[in-house]
Amino acid sequence: MATRAATFTAKIRNLKDYYSRMINNITPLPAGMDIANTLKYFSQTLLCVLKDVPFIPSEVYTHRLRDNVRLSMFPSLNYSGLYEGVLNIIDVVPLVQHGQHVLGESILNVLGCLAPFLEYDLLDTLPYIVASALAVFPDALQSDVVDLLCTNLLPITLGYDSINEIPNYATESTPAVLMMVFQYVSNPEHHSQVLECLMSMKKNIAKDLLSIIAFGSPVAKAPAVNLLFYYWPQLYPPAVDRRSIHYQYSSWVPVSCQREKKKCPNSGNVRAIKVCLDPSIAIECGDRPPPLHACSDCCNILQKNDGCHFLLDLVQPHENISPVCENKNCRSTNREAACTCFAKECIRFNSNHPIRYCATCHQIKHENSEGISHVYHQSLPQIWNCDADIRHYITEAIISLLKEAQPLQEKRTVEMGEERIRGPHFDDEEGDDSEQGDDRKLLSRYGIWLLLKLCPVKEDVDVIVLGRIMAMLFQWYDATAYLPDGKQQTLLSHHHKTSVT
Template sequence: MATTRAATFSAKIRTLTDFHTRISCNQQPPSNAEIITTLRYFQQTLIGFLKDVPSNNSTLFEKFVADSQRTSQYPNLNYSGLFYGIVNLLDVFPIITSGQTAIAEAILDTLKALYFFLDRECVDQLPYLLASQLGTFPAELDKKIVQLLCDCILPYSTSDDAFGGLSVPVVLMLVLQHPSDPGLHSWLLESLMSRRENVYHDLLSVIAKGTSEARISAVNLLFHYWPLINPQILHRKPIQYRVHGWSPVPCQNTMCTEKGPSIKRSYDPVACAKYGDTSPPMSICKGCFDQIETDQPLYFICQPMPASHSVVCQNKGCEASNRIAVGTCFAEDCIRAHQHVPLRLCQECFTHLHANPGAEAHRRHSGMTCVWNTILERDMIEAVVKLLKETSASLEGIEGEGKRPKWLRQLEGGQSLGRDIDSMSDERRMLSRYGIWLMAALCPPAPEAPSHAIGYIMSMLFQWFSTTALLPNDSMGAALEQLKTDFASDWMNLAISNHYEVFVTILMPDLPEYAQVGGAWDKFSSKKDQMKDGLSKMLALMPYDVISFETWNRVIPKWLRAISDDIEDEDLPELKILLCKIFEPDLCPLPFETNKVYEFISSRLLKGNYEETLDALDWLHLLCRMDITMSLNMVFDMFIECLKRLPDLNFPIKNEENDLEEDPGPLAVQVVM
């Protein structure tokens, strides 16, 4: 009988493979009924195998275990062949023309029945395989996909014997970038937090390396579940974010009539097959868990956390003077008295409740105060830069479109479409506020901070100043401008104090590689474009009094020399407007007198050597060609003083040869022996 069962199982796998060939080649494609019937055969066969697994082995369904104890519980069949047969079917799923919902649902049910029978190689692929079906399967199945990930596949594959945990960041990104139901985002994150450490790092990776759509959701979730505890941020500006709550799955007991929200979960394979016609786990409501006949424990399910803004300790016995929540505990011992809702705790309660040895293993999450010299340093820096870059990229895109008004874009794209586009764009443009808050709270420019990291952030911050400088005075422009005053300027002044040489380097025309970020550096650009970008950044910083006289005297000569050496004459007019704004005597935003603005020229004319004097004259000539307005008396005074010291200059010795004579070339000498 075992031989017959194996032969039938293998024959069905070949049928599944044949479906892939027929669909991809469009040669007598199978009917929907054929595909669904074949998948249901596998589902029922696998659930039938689970009925023979002893109940006392229910723990094997919680985490993947790579040993004979698991594989000895079921017949030795070609389960990996079935897995790859389903993978092949998923490849051609988009070209199935009808019945996609029913087929997709059958695939999900089969995968849930199959996961326990797979080897480690297949188990490691399951999280990404499922998450990648979001946007491919019909939208009404998004919740079922996320449920399968949260309740079954991710907990099972993130064991010590499997490597499914490595796919958590990409699974997060795939789920977060699909905004069909934002409640699914919270569900996935809370599910991960209840079972896994370092979810903060996973979410930060999505912000640093994910798509723009995923970044919007990820940063909102980050600020909701890990509120910043920096007092300067809390006291000066309330953190605003938007998070949607989720609902527990309905009871999966097939005999339940009320289908209320689930509060417990069973991993007993016999009970799951009997009462839910499914493989473990099975979620059960309050009215059903007493009716389930099993000798295995039922586990309480963490209930949804409130989506409302809450930064106060939720411990009923809290007597701390500072009740600002700094962390969240998901362990049953802590949340039992809180209706099994994860508990936000202040620093005192967070420490006190987990001081005893039995509570050290509690799954709890807390934020941080500084990222320097931590494992999060690299991703946090990249996250800050990417958040600032989102706003800059969005605003530069508007400039490229000629700054068409919103009503015109709505008319061109349709009223509803235009509203969606503008809503998305506005949300992207405001992402930089999160970057500024993270930068100010967690990336302080302390002396011990890595110089290249400060330079990288500083370069992108300057780009952000530049692209937001000409925003209209609407709500978005006012909000971003307030961020400059409240946080960005303070951070920048401290960075200048502790990392002055880095600051000067970032203002130079030839940026080091670590500072080549944002603006012209994120696309194919010419030297002219890079120059325009750098001058725009310097101009945007001038009103904030961060460019001192010493800095100006070091930076502007480098710029004028670079323009003289690297920019063609036909490209000079494109730099003229920026230079005129920088040197304009009536509108000059520099925090010192006009005569000081040109001291880098006058000092070279009055005290410089021959080369320095020539440089000063070249720069003066360049500024005149750019129509830069200067005081004629000041220029005459510089010339007069320079003429007085001409006899003392060491001029290079001229070559006395007649330049008009033709060069005879090297002398050829012939020796006659």
């Protein structure tokens, strides 16, 4: 053990040396393959440590107060030093001239192996760290980053019952994780995969999306608003022709069974339905970092032979958002869907897909001692009847979307507080004739729809919020009043005549 600890520490010094040489441009610079080989040593060592631990009670992975109990079961190695060393290597990936791809793969693999050994103060930061690596990793690794987030780090940090009761770094950093995925990942399937993964484990995801729409980057804003309206379709006004919406949902591919093919009765060719967070069991079923995704047959084997009882149900893709209640026993007179539930007790009635409930069924299912802990997502409240924080995000999201109708140069001028000057030949010379400019103008429609749905006319309202929204609405009118003939002029002028007036 002493020899392994000494070697472990020496390898960490090698990582520090690689980082120092890269950051100070000391030749010869280490190749990506050299750093990757060192990281592979750590991955193999950590997997061996998990195999050597005789017994790990699964309940110590479900309660944060038992963090010390979990860590005491592992040998004393410098896990935090390895954590810091890997973070340094991520920073210098852009400086690596050869072997960036293999280095990125090794970084992701070692972080997945390291997760069970970290205290929660460090473990909770891993989803954000891995998501931020999208900015420096090769584009070919985008799928690997998303898979690590959805199959490993997010379930470990968020996948237990009390996560929504105790705010921590993992829960508070989810808007940043989402924004970086929307910003750097081009495949819309991965957008929906990460979002549905978070929706299955954390409440108030709508607020996270609103914060991205309000304060996020321009690239991340479009996926955020499209997904908000997809998963909360009641935000569309009744008169809207949904066929004019250019966004199309891209269903993500569910994870297949990860048990070794010789152990899986289905040879790993069927869809996984549960995830095992206990690394002592997961590590025995394959040479990969835990957790383990297993099919129904493998789950039965694990429960029978290994006594594994801590298995989380995997939520299948939410491909069809029903506008009405999906409860087969619903007897409500108003069957309009008002809630989407991701809890295992509810999704089992819908083939493990998220299930939509009307307001009455939602009350019956969730306003009791058993259903109160379910992870569900309700319709957004009206801006005048909600808490101050959600009101702030709704207000800023509406304003941010309405600003998209302004020409880019004019938008920058307004945001910097400078006086706007319209020349006699004002014709949007700053590139708004491009396809991107047209798409951003059309994005402002969502601001109008949020305004219509969430800001109904009332007498007793917050005058400051109302004043800000009305001021931005007048600017939206001004920016869209003289658009040239075309698709965007037809769609936006329709809101002048019907929706707003």
